[in-house]
Amino acid sequence: MPEGKIIKALSGFYYVYSDDEIIQCRGRGVFRKNKVTPLVGDEVVFQAENDKEGYILEVKDRKNELVRPPIANVDQAILVFSAVEPDFSTALLDRFLVLVEYNRIKPIICITKMDLTSEDQHKQIQMYAEDYKRSGYTVLLTSSETEEGIKELYPYLDGEISVFAGQSGVGKSSLLNALNPDLDLRTDDISSHLGRGKHTTRHVELIRMGNGLVADTPGFSSLEFMEIEMSDLNFCFPDIQLKSEECKFRGCLHIAEPKCAVKAAIETGELPAYRYEHYKQFLQEIKDRKPRY
Template identity: 60%
Template sequence: MALGQIRKALSGYYYVYDGQELIQCRGRGVFRNRGESPLVGDIVEYTLEIEGSDGTIQKIMERQNELVRPPIANIDQGILVFSVKEPDFNSILLDRFLVVLESFHVHPIICLTKMDLLAANEQEELNSYIQDYESMGYTVLQTYKDEEELVERLQPILKGKTSVLAGQSGVGKSTLLNTLIPSLNLKTGIISQSLGRGKHTTRHVELIEVCDGLLADTPGFSSFDFDTIDKEELGSCFPEMAQLADNCKFRGCLHLKEPKCAVKEAVATGDIRAYRYKHYEQFIQEIIDRKPRY
């Protein structure tokens, strides 16, 4: 059997890269019987009965990680594309995305688009957010329309990595990909003036070679769910809270009503931003209220 990586999934077919070309494959029926599904990014074993015919995926190798939405595996880093205008910057949505990537041990990178649309007073407020996230250890890229140096700035970030490109609809994901790979000529969405959000313009997940790495474009979506995160795990997905958790009086502290909680003390002193803690409270309540799965 040959070994390859699924680079694209479309209409029931998986396109496996063997190091030279893409081989169109189907998955074995046994995957469906087991409730398994090959994902873009999977390393797989496949067979090819006749040269030039479709292949059959026989085995999915062990995954480093996997995301549900978008459905993709073995990701090194997630580039979260957020516009600062049209639609406006949304810190709670960004924190949602960050938490889910942290839970899957995918390194997040924040990419802010449409910086050129900001007024001077709006720039000052956004700078405060940028400084906050950088102090938490996140890389924050600020991008502008028709920026000539963008590819040069992104190259060291993308090199040698498998990256997922994700974010709200209409924030400029396809525009960013068109800048990196002009030959793609991906359709870009039009912002709905009434709803303030873009139309979904990307229809499938595909890994594309760019800047000596692999980059996944993904269908537009507006949120990540916390279906796979337990309330005890949530604090570890906020880096500034995870650093202080060992200083809490009680092991397994949820940082809510427990006495001598190092996280709550840091919120009171301003060492942890109030809006981050507020988002934490909202997320943990959402997890607590989640209906049990059977």
């Protein structure tokens, strides 16, 4: 049986890329029975008489999956955040980073709209960028208008399945259009009434970009930590995790424990204080979460 990768899911059809062809498939009833829903990014076994009448027979094991947006087998997430319009938010970025780290997806931080920043805003964004670089992240400063940083992003996409994700209005589609003008993805301006972007991406689709595949997704509709436990959070902050190896007590949550290396690093400025504040906020959020039955 032939095998391929689902590159688009729309209106009950799955578009499978195999041997340089795209075959339109439906899922067999066995998936509904077993509560398995094929996702974009899935490696599948299928059968087809022609390119319009195929059926997916088997979904291969996934290395990871995201529920919202619904996509599987992601290598990395390009977290797109604007410098302004909407304003850059470290709290929201850290929330995205935690969700991505928990799903074992490599994050790359891409800050857009640098051409719109004032001198003071530009300096502030550069300061944040250096903080996140010291925390172990790749950070790129870009502009879809001036094409600043666009060439630097290309090598990171090579041979990878990448998700472009971020809050509405930050310029995900504009960034993809700058990377490949042939895409001509629809973009909308910021809503002046709401002060936030309008959703312009309606479905998940993998798009060929050089030797890689990228997905312009509708964005994370849920940013809650429903699956993450308190003991997991430490590992979702790589900078805090690295420093925690020096804590006196194993399993230190870095809140009230004595001789905590993380708290000491905050006091000396070795770790950004705002990252630690977000860590504490998220920890409390998980602690206050209602138990599931």
